Amino acid sequence: MSTSVKRRRLLGRFISPIWMVLIAVVIIAAFISDRFLSPYNMVTVLQQGVVTGIVALGMTVVLIGGQFDLSTGAIVMMAAVMALVIGPSDPASIALAIILPLMSGAFIGAVNGLVVYKARANSIVATIGMQFFLFGAVLAGVSGQHVRTDNMAAGFSGLANAKLFGIPLPVYLFVVLVVVLSVVMDRTVFGRHVYGIGGDEEASRRAGIRVVWTGTLTFVLSGMLAALSGIFIASLVGNVDPSAIGGYAFPALTAVVLGGTSLSGGMGRPSDTAAAILVIAVINNVMTILNYQYPIQLLVQGVVLAGAVAFYSLRRVELAP
Amino acid sequence: MTSPSLKALVIGLVIRTPLIPLLVLASFVPGFWSVGNLRTLAESVSIDGIVVIGMTIVMIAGGFDLAVGSVLAMGGVAAIVLLPYGLLASIVGSAVFGGLAGLLSGGFVTRLRINPFIATLAVMVIVRGATLAYTDTRPVVGLDDTFLALGGGYPLPYAFIAMIIIALLGHVLLSWRAWGRHVYAVGADERAAAMSGLAVSPIKLQCYGLSGLLAGLAGFLLAARLGTGSPIVGDATPLTAAAAALIGGASLRGGQGSIPGAMAGLLFVGSLVNLMNLLGMPSYYQRMVIGTMLIALVVIDGVLLRLRQR
Numbered sequence: 001m002s003t004s005v006k007r008r009r010l011l012g013r014f015i016s017p018i019w020m021v022l023i024a025v026v027i028i029a030a031f032i033s034d035r036f037l038s039p040y041n042m043v044t045v046l047q048q049g050v051v052t053g054i055v056a057l058g059m060t061v062v063l064i065g066g067q068f069d070l071s072t073g074a075i076v077m078m079a080a081v082m083a084l085v086i087g088p089s090d091p092a093s094i095a096l097a098i099i100l101p102l103m104s105g106a107f108i109g110a111v112n113g114l115v116v117y118k119a120r121a122n123s124i125v126a127t128i129g130m131q132f133f134l135f136g137a138v139l140a141g142v143s144g145q146h147v148r149t150d151n152m153a154a155g156f157s158g159l160a161n162a163k164l165f166g167i168p169l170p171v172y173l174f175v176v177l178v179v180v181l182s183v184v185m186d187r188t189v190f191g192r193h194v195y196g197i198g199g200d201e202e203a204s205r206r207a208g209i210r211v212v213w214t215g216t217l218t219f220v221l222s223g224m225l226a227a228l229s230g231i232f233i234a235s236l237v238g239n240v241d242p243s244a245i246g247g248y249a250f251p252a253l254t255a256v257v258l259g260g261t262s263l264s265g266g267m268g269r270p271s272d273t274a275a276a277i278l279v280i281a282v283i284n285n286v287m288t289i290l291n292y293q294y295p296i297q298l299l300v301q302g303v304v305l306a307g308a309v310a311f312y313s314l315r316r317v318e319l320a321p
Numbered sequence: 322m323t324s325p326s327l328k329a330l331v332i333g334l335v336i337r338t339p340l341i342p343l344l345v346l347a348s349f350v351p352g353f354w355s356v357g358n359l360r361t362l363a364e365s366v367s368i369d370g371i372v373v374i375g376m377t378i379v380m381i382a383g384g385f386d387l388a389v390g391s392v393l394a395m396g397g398v399a400a401i402v403l404l405p406y407g408l409l410a411s412i413v414g415s416a417v418f419g420g421l422a423g424l425l426s427g428g429f430v431t432r433l434r435i436n437p438f439i440a441t442l443a444v445m446v447i448v449r450g451a452t453l454a455y456t457d458t459r460p461v462v463g464l465d466d467t468f469l470a471l472g473g474g475y476p477l478p479y480a481f482i483a484m485i486i487i488a489l490l491g492h493v494l495l496s497w498r499a500w501g502r503h504v505y506a507v508g509a510d511e512r513a514a515a516m517s518g519l520a521v522s523p524i525k526l527q528c529y530g531l532s533g534l535l536a537g538l539a540g541f542l543l544a545a546r547l548g549t550g551s552p553i554v555g556d557a558t559p560l561t562a563a564a565a566a567l568i569g570g571a572s573l574r575g576g577q578g579s580i581p582g583a584m585a586g587l588l589f590v591g592s593l594v595n596l597m598n599l600l601g602m603p604s605y606y607q608r609m610v611i612g613t614m615l616i617a618l619v620v621i622d623g624v625l626l627r628l629r630q631r
Binding site: 068115119120121122124125126128129130131132133134135136137139140143144250253257263264293294295296297298299300301302303305306309310313314 | 429435442450557605607608609610614616620624
């Protein structure tokens with residue numbers, strides 16, 4: 001391999017097209033509204049981006065393995081409701097309000113993973129089925145009512161609200177997660193195996209990779225990250241309408257696809273998903289500033305998803321031999 | 322496959338689509354076989370049923386249509402909005418809007434070669450967003466006597482009669498016309514179908530267009546029944562439709578399924594939901610049951626594939 005190609009690849013490792021898009025979107029946003037670059041607004045953008053972003057990171061890993069996890073929206077909701085129902089008022093209940101949702105998220109991920117990898121079910125329909133099941137189960141559990149906790153301990157509400165140098169804690173955690181996941185996907189056996197399974201599941205199986213084990217772990221990871229996101233929501237607002245907060249799977253999927261993760265698996269990077277999350281958060285933020293409400297934001301997201309899929313699939317056709 | 326023998330039919334209705342066992346069980350629930358309840362059942366399955374027909378055709382062609390729910394909502398809104406221009410404009414308009422949304426899905430799938438689930442997911446969100454934006458998230462109301470009368474019908478609801486007619490037409494199209502054989506061929510093995518000279522892309526495009534058109538028409542009938550076009554209905558429709566088609570013998574891998582089968586599957590799902598209502602179970606539990614059923618169905622779908630590969 002010649003040095004120039006090597007240098008280009010090295011550069012490409014850190015700067016993929018989506019980061020350019022992010023820079024462009026931020027510049028455009030700054031021109032559209034002078035409120036955009038205000039510190040308060042930047043924190044809002046980050047805060048909104050991170051909640052979806054954590055979900056998207058897990059979905060990225062699942063999609064690199066060649067599968068979809070659309071149950072994440074319901075897991076976010078379940079975790080938020082669980083944390084609030086437990087009612088974190090003292091250190092013991094705070095620990096419980098964090099550990100129990102995470103474990104439930106992991107368990108649901110494990111079920112998803114086994115259904116998809118062991119029983120070979122179509123992951124999109126299976127995880128949508130799981131989403132339905134969870135929505136029904138949680139709504140039945142709380143009889144469709146709002147959940148809130150009156151005496152939330154400062155320690156728990158601090159999880160999402162506390163700030164270090166003016167930036168909320170979850171943002172730091174998100175950065176740490178991106179770095180850790182990047183290293184895990186790039187440098188560990190597990191990560192390599194996930195790319196392998198996504199590239200060619202049958203070949204991976206024949207090469208001795210434990211496909212069911214590794215694949216199920218990706219779903220477990222995704223379930224836990226979605227639950228983490230739900231815990232942050234619970235901590236952030238302390239009051240959740242279970243029937244209104246299920247919509248996290250779609251923006252997260254849009255970000256994963258926009259970040260360049262291949263729909264057929266085997267390609268993608270957590271850091272690119274992070275950039276895509278910020279792109280979407282900036283677009284949504286500007287639309288909110290310009291007073292375009294939820295329906296238009298939904299419409300734009302659908303167009304972004306279709307556009308991103310079309311862009312990458314056309315590019316792949318061109319690159320193909 | 323085109324003309325199932327009596328034995329196959331019995332096996333199908335007892336084992337593959339356990340409709341007969343379910344109906345026997347239902348006899349123990351008081352009120353199930355009453356005329357009033359049967360009419361409720363017919364009314365509740367008819368809207369989804371029209372959607373199921375389109376979904377089944379798309380699934381036979383090896384695709385999937387997640388957009389049917391939001392297209393249904395759009396069809397309902399279009400029906401009400403176009404009502405002042407006459408009943409015909411209302412019917413044709415909702416069907417045309419639905420058909421266009423279906424063609425958009427089909428275009429993504431065939432021209433851009435996008436995975437059908439993701440393509441129709443994007444269209445689902447685009448259509449939902451557009452409908453919500455157009456109506457400002459509020460239901461639109463239509464008051465026209467003929468229009469509202471179309472939402473009723475006694476003893477059989479007109480929507481149910483429409484479903485039966487469309488199902489018969491669809492069955493004839495799939496089983497007795499060349500087009501139907503082409504759809505099965507495309508779904509079973511796209512490459513082989515292309516090599517045998519079939520115009521694969523147009524056939525798939527037509528399937529998606531048909532599915533959208535039927536979903537739009539279903540939206541019209543729902544709006545006629547409710548007297549309103551709500552932009553938020555139909556979030557469970559793609560799942561119910563997929564469950565019915567899967568129970569009725571369709572596969573996520575294409576090339577299989579039939580409209581009579583899907584109708585049996587629809588009756589199964591509809592009777593199950595109806596029973597849960599009769600037993601007074603809250604709708605949350607119904608969601609749980611549908612979700613579980615869907616997971617079980619795709620697991621069975623996967624297992625059947627592995628058995629066949631052996």
